[in-house]
Structure formats: C-alpha cells, structure tokens
Amino acid sequence: MGKNKGVAPRLADALGIVLGTKEIPLRLRAWDGSEAGPAEAPVLVFRSPRGLRRMLWSPNQLGLSRAYVAGDIDGPGDLFKSFSELSSVGKFAELKAFRPPTPRERLRLVRTAIRVGALGLPPAPPPEEMDVSRSGRKHSRKRDAAAISHHYDVGNAFYALVLGPSMVYSCAVWDEENVGLDAAQEAKLDLVCRKLGLRPGMRLLDVGCGWGSFALHAARNYGVDVVGVTLSKEQAALGRQRVAEGGLADRIEIRVQDYRDVHDGPFDAISSIGMAEHVGGGQIDSYSAHLSGLLRPGGRLLNHAISWNAGEMPPDPDSFIPRYVFPDGEMLSLTVMIGALESAGLEVLDVEALRRHYGLTLRAWVHNLEENWDEAVRLTSEGRARVWRLYMASSALGFERGLNGVNQVLVQRPGGEEPPLRRRDWM
Structure with missing residues (x-):
C-alpha cells in the first residue's frame, strides 16, 4: 500500500479534530504501514485501531493519554521534540481546556472509525488510571x-x-x-x-x-x-x-x-x-x-x-x-x-x-x-x-x-x- 494512502491520512483528520487544528505537526504512521504528515517531523505511531477508538470515546487529552499509556500509540523518538511540536498548535497553544467536538466533528470521527475498522465499544482504561472521586470526600x-x-x-x-x-x-x-x-x-x-x-x-x-x-x-x-x-x-x-x-x-x-x-x-x-x-x-x-x-x-x-x-x-x-x-x-x-x-x-x-x-x-x-x-x-x-x-x-x-x-x-x-x-x- 502506498505511503500516501491507507489509514494514516484519515488518522490525521481525526487527530486534528481532537487537537483543534488542521495542521498536524507530526508524521503519523498507521498500523497498516501508511504514513501522513511532514516528512521530517517527529513520528507518532498508531499501533492498532484501538488508539483511534479511545480518541472517539474520549476526544480530548485523556483519550490521547490512555492510548499512549496502553501502548496503542507510541512516540519512538524524542518525546520532548514531539511535545514541543504539539504545544505550538490548536488547543495546546491556546492554553484552553479541550473543547468537545461539535456534532458534525463527532460524526466525522465516527465515519473515520468505521472506514478504518476502529468502531467499537469503549476500551477499558489502562489499569494505571485511578478515579479518586470514588474514594470519599475530597481531601478527607x-x-x-x-x-x-x-x-x-x-x-x-x-x-x-x-x-x-x-x-x-x-x-x-x-x-x-x-x-x-x-x-x-x-x-x-x-x-x-x-x-x-x-x-x-x-x-x-x-x-x-x-x-x-x-x-x-x-x-x-x-x-x-x-x-x-x-x-x-x-x-x-x-x-x-x-x-x-x-x-x-x-x-x-x-x-x-x-x-x-x-x-x-x-x-x-x-x-x-x-x-x-x-x-x-x-x-x-x-x-x-x-x-x-x-x-x-x-x-x-x-x-x-x-x-x-x-x-x-x-x-x-x-x-x-x-x-x-x-x-x-x-x-x-x-x-x-x-x-x-x-x-x-x-x-x-x-x-x-x-x-x-x-x-x-x-x-x-x-x-x-x-x-x-x-x-x-x-x-x-x-x-x-x-x-x-x-x-x-x-x-x-x-x-x-x-x-x-x-x-x-x-x-x-x-x-x-x-x-x-x-x-x-x-x-
């Protein structure tokens, strides 16, 4: 499959929705071997459709973090360089909380998930996650x-x-x-x-x-x-x-x-x-x-x-x-x-x-x-x-x-x- 075809361009569109930007400053590499994005940019690897599925159910920083902790996505190079690039665009650069996708954007995410075989129930959070709110009154x-x-x-x-x-x-x-x-x-x-x-x-x-x-x-x-x-x-x-x-x-x-x-x-x-x-x-x-x-x-x-x-x-x-x-x-x-x-x-x-x-x-x-x-x-x-x-x-x-x-x-x-x-x- 050609490097400019396949899953990766669709992942770029989905990631752009989550980040609030049209320009992804990373080179995306998908599980099917396809790639998209600037050739000299730091690489972000999607190892499986589950990474996109996590973004679909939690289209914010938490979804991206869960995907990384679980190993569904990976940054095999210089993590500081990758973060530096991300921090210059979209919601990171604006220092704002991640705005939920609009209904139209969420529909685009769903369509992308269907096309690349990533649609499904929400994956369980990695075991390293803690929902402390279940532990009683805050700061007791x-x-x-x-x-x-x-x-x-x-x-x-x-x-x-x-x-x-x-x-x-x-x-x-x-x-x-x-x-x-x-x-x-x-x-x-x-x-x-x-x-x-x-x-x-x-x-x-x-x-x-x-x-x-x-x-x-x-x-x-x-x-x-x-x-x-x-x-x-x-x-x-x-x-x-x-x-x-x-x-x-x-x-x-x-x-x-x-x-x-x-x-x-x-x-x-x-x-x-x-x-x-x-x-x-x-x-x-x-x-x-x-x-x-x-x-x-x-x-x-x-x-x-x-x-x-x-x-x-x-x-x-x-x-x-x-x-x-x-x-x-x-x-x-x-x-x-x-x-x-x-x-x-x-x-x-x-x-x-x-x-x-x-x-x-x-x-x-x-x-x-x-x-x-x-x-x-x-x-x-x-x-x-x-x-x-x-x-x-x-x-x-x-x-x-x-x-x-x-x-x-x-x-x-x-x-x-x-x-x-x-x-x-x-x-």
Missing part, C-alpha cells in the same frame, strides 16, 4: 491517603532508578546546567537548611518527608532533631532504613501520619517541600494555620510548591495528570499561597522562583528513566513506566514554557528572634 484523610498511595507506593526501587542516589522527588537547584542531578539536589537541600536558619539542638518538622533525604541532610549537617511525616508506607519504610543505616535513629523519627494529626509542637522550623500541591485550594488556609500553630515564636516555615502560572484557567481535573499521576493534586497560584500563609499570621521573609530549575530536573529524571527503561518496566509495568515518561516530559515543557512555576516561600512566625537584615545569610 482517607481519600488523601489513597491518592498518595497511588502515586508514591509504586516501588522504591522504581523511584531509585528515576531519582538517582539522592532519592529527592522535588525540584533541584542548579548552579549551572551541567553540575549534575545529585549535586543540584544536594544544593537544594542545603539551601533549605540555610533559609530555615537551622542550628544544633533545633527541632524540625519535615511535612511530606518522602524517603527521608532532607531529614538526613538536616540532622547530619546541621545537628537538628527531625520529625518527618508521610502518608506513604513504602516511603516511610525506606526512610527508616536509611536513617538506621546512617546512625541517626536517635535524631530522626519518620511517621506514617497526616500532617493534620501532628500536635506535638512546638517546632523551631518546618519544611514542606513538594507537599502543598496535595493539600488543595479548599484546605490551604487550614494547612497554613495548622503549621503556623506548630511553630514556636520566631520559627520559620519553608514552603516549596509548584504553582499554576497560566492565568485564570486551572488545569482540567479530568485530564491525564489528575487521573494517572497526582489524584486530587492542585497547583495554586503564588498569590493564593502567599495569601494563605499571611492569613495564618506568618511574615513573608523571602520568595524565590525556581521555574527553570524544574525543567532541568525533570529532563534529568526522564533521562534516568529512559536509560533504565527495561528495568523500570520489570519493576512496575510498561504502562506505569509510560505514565512517568509522559508526565515528566510534558511537565518539563510546561515549566520551560512558563505554564507552571515552582517557588520557595520562606515565612516566620512573629516573636522571638528577628530575621537577618539581608538575604545573604542564607544565600
């Missing part, structure tokens, strides 16, 4: 625990492949682009310690402590006593193991505990690194008030969180990342975050934007995943590895385009010791 303790388990309890060995020896799952701080991921993560951990003004004998609460990397750094290098809390049992197990192996069991306690259930303050300092995204807009005021109440007068809180920078429209709650990666996760604007902290009676000392740093961090994680692809699939599943590749590559471009930001907001509870006159004390 039970539902938050389920959402955290979905994301973090996929195997510590898998995360070790992606994150590297640091086991830090948040934005690194890069002095230069070529310093390497481990050095950049070490720099971030130390920067947080300095911003918090940690000194020997202080008591630190690490909210969302992960695998204990920050707790270990703070206790080992600054002589503080640390309480770390996480909702992930797998994180806590490995964190406790790392603490014991580091000879710091008398200085660090790691708990499986909701931050709302921590009542044994006061603490001299609190770190919240990559955790506030799980709190939600409806809970951010009570989150801020609770942490403020755990601080001693003069104590500092460092809140490190992703922000939504692309105007008034929040991300679609029924899209890929809420379904597959961060159920119930919410990116709040920097304005909302600072407002909540100030409303809790905390004084803002410093705000540092790290948007470019997260693009570099995510690209390093994607590199680690792709370099260890076969082992990642063995440890989890091909679908899970695809979820992480899609999520991290698309997120990297989101930070690089300025859709997302990440900010460290340093605040202090009034009273006690005055903050330094200049930022150089922690920089």
